[in-house]
Every structure is written in structure tokens, then in C-alpha cells.
Amino acid sequence: MPELPEVETICRALASVLVGRKVLGVGATVSTLREPVDLETLEKNVRGKIKSVRRRAKFLVFDFAGRKCLIAHLGMTGSFRVELADAPLRKHDRVFFNLDKKEKLVYNDIRRFGVIKAATLGGEWPEEFGGFGPEPLEGGFSAEYLYGKLQRCKGPLKPFLMRQDIVVGVGNIYASEALFDCRVDPRRIGCEVTLKECAKIVSSIRKVLRASIRQGGTTFSDYRKPDGSEGKFVLRLKVYAREGQECKRRGCSGTISKIKQGGRSTFHCDLCQK
DNA sequence: CCAAATCCCTGCGTGC
DNA sequence: TGCACGCAGGGATTTG
Numbered sequence: 001m002p003e004l005p006e007v008e009t010i011c012r013a014l015a016s017v018l019v020g021r022k023v024l025g026v027g028a029t030v031s032t033l034r035e036p037v038d039l040e041t042l043e044k045n046v047r048g049k050i051k052s053v054r055r056r057a058k059f060l061v062f063d064f065a066g067r068k069c070l071i072a073h074l075g076m077t078g079s080f081r082v083e084l085a086d087a088p089l090r091k092h093d094r095v096f097f098n099l100d101k102k103e104k105l106v107y108n109d110i111r112r113f114g115v116i117k118a119a120t121l122g123g124e125w126p127e128e129f130g131g132f133g134p135e136p137l138e139g140g141f142s143a144e145y146l147y148g149k150l151q152r153c154k155g156p157l158k159p160f161l162m163r164q165d166i167v168v169g170v171g172n173i174y175a176s177e178a179l180f181d182c183r184v185d186p187r188r189i190g191c192e193v194t195l196k197e198c199a200k201i202v203s204s205i206r207k208v209l210r211a212s213i214r215q216g217g218t219t220f221s222d223y224r225k226p227d228g229s230e231g232k233f234v235l236r237l238k239v240y241a242r243e244g245q246e247c248k249r250r251g252c253s254g255t256i257s258k259i260k261q262g263g264r265s266t267f268h269c270d271l272c273q274k
Numbered sequence: 275c276c277a278a279a280t281c282c283c284t285g286c287g288t289g290c
Numbered sequence: 291t292g293c294a295c296g297c298a299g300g301g302a303t304t305t306g
Contacts, residue, residue, distance in 0.1 A: 001299060034282075034301080058300080076299055077284080092284085111283040113300060155277055164301080172299060221285090221298075262278065264299060 002074040004136065004169025005212035006223050006231060007058050010080060013226045014060070014105075015053035017082055022049050022100040023064075030094050033112045034075060037095060045118035046070045046097065056125050057132050057168035067121040070097075071128075075113025077222040081106050110222060133167045136205050141167050143199035150198065153190025159262040160190050161205070170205060173218055173240045176267045178205040180239045180249075185273045186266045187259070211236065239267040247272060 002010070026042045045068040052063045060080075062070040072078070077092075085102045095116045097105040107116055119126040134140030146167070153160045160166060161175045170178070179186045182204035184197055193201070212218055217231030220241070224230060238248045243258035247269040254271025 003300090073300085075283090075301085109283095110285070111299095113283065152276080159277090162300085263280085265297090 001076055001171060001173065001220060002058060002078070002217070002223055003171035003174050004055075004058065004209055005174070005215075005233065006217035007055050007060060007074065007169070008213050009217045009225055009231060010074075011053055011055040011060055014080060014082075017226070018050045018053055018062070018099075018105065020049065021103075023047055023097050023105075024100060025098040026095070027098070028095045029089065030112065033094060033109060034073070034115050035117065037116055038118070041118045042070070042095075042116070045120075056129055057135075057164055058171075059129070061125070063121075069119050069121055069126060071115065071117050071119050071126060072107065073115040075109060075111065075115070077110040078114035079108050079222070079224055080226050081108070081228070082226065131165055133163070133165050136167050136169055136202075136209055141202060141205075143195060143202050146202055147193075147195045147198040150190040150193050155190060156186060156261055157184065157188045157190050157193060158186035158266050159264070161201075162262075162264075167205070169209070172264050172266075173220070173237070174205070174208055174212070176239050177237060178208045180268060180273060181208055183273050186261065186268050239269065242267060 023046055026039060026046055028037045028039055031037060046064060048065055050062055054061045058073060060072040082103055082105050085098060085104045090108065092110045093106050093108045095107040099105060119128065149166050158175050158179060161170050162172065176186065182200035184201060212233040215231060215233035215236065216225055217223060218233040219230035220234055239256050242256040245256050247254040247256060249272050252269060252272040254269040256267055257270050259266050
């Protein structure tokens with residue numbers, strides 16, 4: 001379940017290996033992921049030297065000459081790996097890019113919730129990224145910004161924080177973890193959250209995301225770094241998937257509860273989150 | 275406008 | 291052993 005820290009980790013690893021390398025061709029074993037895989041357009045645009053690998057929201061962007069780029073979203077179970085060109089395809093390998101030096105970049109995705117497509121940069125980013133909210137680790141995501149957006153939120157806070165048009169990159173795991181960190185109850189009605197609390201929420205989201213990036217992300221089930229190793233932030237999760245266990249906050253004797261919000265699991269401490 | 279429900283997909287754990 | 295079922299959740303879409 002790649003969220004911002006996982007995608008950022010993958011981005012850095014791929015950038016270190018792929019920048020300067022050449023894509024010679026594209027192939028696919030499926031015709032559709034979350035969207036149809038348009039091989040023809042991929043063949044035409046994703047070719048030649050990889051100038052950079054960047055992250056925007058939960059998307060990876062590989063830049064090529066002529067403002068052309070490859071966009072990848074990992075969905076729930078997507079992963080990339082680089083290996084020798086003649087290595088056999090594995091189960092759920094979906095799209096592969098033949099590279100120079102007899103290697104290939106392979107996109108594997110068990111559940112096919114991901115997206116692989118070619119695009120053209122509008123400015124710094126492809127135009128389809130226009131509806132996105134600010135990056136949580138950049139200046140646009142402030143207490144004042146979040147407070148302003150929350151004025152029209154009549155529903156619970158936690159699903160709101162997962163909306164990509166409000167702030168990008170925060171998914172189910174880090175929304176729960178960040179709200180635990182700042183001791184705010186995920187069930188709070190958005191428009192009733194104070195500016196002061198917004199400051200804490202913004203700060204906690206940043207803190208949790210940065211800490212996870214330092215650990216290489218959270219490997220809960222499928223996520224792996226491109227070299228196959230696991231993200232170690234799973235060891236630092238305080239509420240996610242800890243239903244029934246004791247609260248880790250010093251001095252708190254609460255128990256972690258699991259509730260459903262918007263069809264997703266939310267984890268929180270009933271005692272110390274207000 | 276807003277929010278909740280549904281669907282997409284596959285693997286895995288559970289209960290019978 | 292096998293089978294039905296629920297669950298995992300990012301995000302688009304549908305429904306209320």
C-alpha cells in the first residue's frame with residue numbers, strides 16, 4: 001500500500017539506478033491495469049535517455065527528451081525492479097521496459113490497481129496533475145491552508161486527510177498514524193477542528209512522513225523497495241493494525257480501536273485522542 | 275455541494 | 291482438503 005514515503009523511497013532508488021540509462025523498447029503482458037495500457041503511445045514517447053525520475057503525489061514521473069514522460073502509479077500492489085534482460089518474467093509482471101546494458105525495468109502489480117502511461121509535461125508536471133492538493137512536505141501545506149479547506153468538511157476528519165485534492169500522498173496508514181501523533185480523534189467533524197489543532201495535524205503529518213521516508217517506508221504486505229528489501233517503518237507504527245493492543249503513548253493505558261470510515265479501517269486510541 | 279457506498283482486482287486468513 | 295467469504299485499500303464512479 002504505497003503512500004508518499006513508499007513512493008518517495010522507490011523514486012530515490014530508481015533515480016540512482018536509472019538516470020542516464022536508455023529505454024530501448026516497451027512490452028506488456030496485460031492490456032489493462034486501472035486504465036488501458038496504451039503500448040503504442042508508450043512505444044512512441046517512452047524512449048531514449050531517462051533524464052530524471054521524480055515524485056508528485058503518489059505518482060512517479062520519468063522524464064525523457066521533448067517534454068515526454070512516463071507516469072506510474074503503484075495502486076495497492078505495484079512495484080518496480082531492474083534486472084537482466086533475459087531474466088524470466090515472474091507472476092504478475094505487467095509492463096516491462098527494455099534498457100541498455102542488457103537490463104530491463106519491470107512493473108509488477110498483483111491487483112492491477114496501478115497506472116502506467118505516457119504523458120507530455122504541461123509545465124513542470126503533466127497537466128493531469130492539475131487537481132492535486134499541495135505536497136505535505138512543502139510550504140503550501142500550512143495550518144491556515146488546512147483550516148480553510150476544513151470549513152466545508154461536515155464529515156469526519158480522517159477520510160478528509162486522505163483526499164488527494166486536499167493534500168497529496170497521505171493514505172490510510174499515515175492518516176491514522178499522524179492523528180495519533182497529534183492526539184486528535186479521527187472521528188472529529190472537520191469544520192469543528194480549530195486552527196491550533198490544524199497546526200498540530202500539519203506538523204504531525206510532516207513528522208510521520210519524514211520519519212517513514214528515513215526508514216524506507218512501511219512494508220505491511222506487498223510493498224518492497226526496488227532492491228527487494230523491506231521498509232522498516234512498520235516497526236514504528238503506533239496504531240495501524242494494532243487493534244486490541246495497548247496504546248504506546250507514555251502514561252496512556254488506553255487500547256487501540258479499529259473503526260470503519262468511508263469503507264476504510266481507521267485505528268486510534270480511545271483514551272488519548274480527543 | 276457533500277458524503278457514503280460501490281466497484282475494480284488478487285491473495286490470504288478464517289470458519290465450516 | 292476445499293470452498294465460500296471477508297478483508298486489505300487508492301481512486302474513479304455512482305448513489306443518496
